[in-house]
Amino acid sequence: MNSQKCNCGKPAVYLRLNEGRHYCGLCLTRQIERNFTKTIAKENMVKKGDSIAVGVSGGKDSMVLLHLMNKLRKKVPIKIFAITIDEGIKGYRNKSLAVVADLTKEMEIEHHVFSFKDEIGASLDELKESKFCTKCGVFRRYMLNKKSRELGATKLAVGHNLDDEAQSVLMNVMRGDVGRIKRKNGSNKFVPRIKPLKNIPEKELVAYAIINNIPYFEGECPYSFDNMRRDVQTIINEMEAKHPGTKNQIVKFGQKVRFVKEPQNIKDCSKCGEPSSQEVCKACQLREEVKKS
């Protein structure tokens, strides 16, 4: 029996360091679900009649997101469907796809899978070069937006958590890229992206998945060893362990910067017509590189 106790008197399973408060499984579950609904309400992320594409990779974030969106659709009249991008990573994506297929079947949710191979002509495994993470990220975002729009989605829900948000802010700081923090949408081809988990730490999402028996694929992408985000993640986690609340403060910094100067516009790519912050979108630039290789 755990000796630390939740405020309700039950054995604690989790300590939220920045609050100095212990939580039992049930209180942590309620707290996370409240955070999810509060984030949605605060930013008007969901409206009655929305058709929401949920980007699901099979990892813990997107599986928790799908679980919570499934609960939400029982209270709010919205349609949800799952969308997965198959990058073609043998021994990784095929395994996570199976986890998504099982859960969507159990929840009776439509599941659409689109592959790099069909869209750009090559799987990630077939790209025998560097910059895997850049290419993967660009094509994944490109395809998620395009396919969601083609399937009639009014919103695209993604499983970005508080850690992801903090990492993005710090990466933009390290790249000296203020524009990326501040950009706004100016394209009607951009399916509004919602991030209902953005205020929930990654660690709490794993705890939520375990407590509520939500299956997820635990594997790590074989290409993620050499990626800036992973380095930034290590730095932030070291700071958070020493100075609890660091992740929240980094995200708050990003939110404040967003309102300081004129934001960078997103327009339509002159080649493919998809939303882009540049004249020719990154996906088209990389597609040219792929064709040449």
Place this chain on the structure above:
Amino acid sequence: MKVKINGKLVLVKGKTVKDALNSAKINSETVLVKRKGQLIPQDEPLKDNDALELIAVISGG
């Protein structure tokens, strides 16, 4: 105090889960810890010969 972390014996300086993780040079932000199949908070006191199971927080791409 000696505890097992994922089956590996670790000599712990201190009394809590976080102390055990520090002794094993594991950042407490990157894992959740179970004892006897139950999640435990990082300030939970440990006993000699406790067996801990770690769950990685970081996964995916």
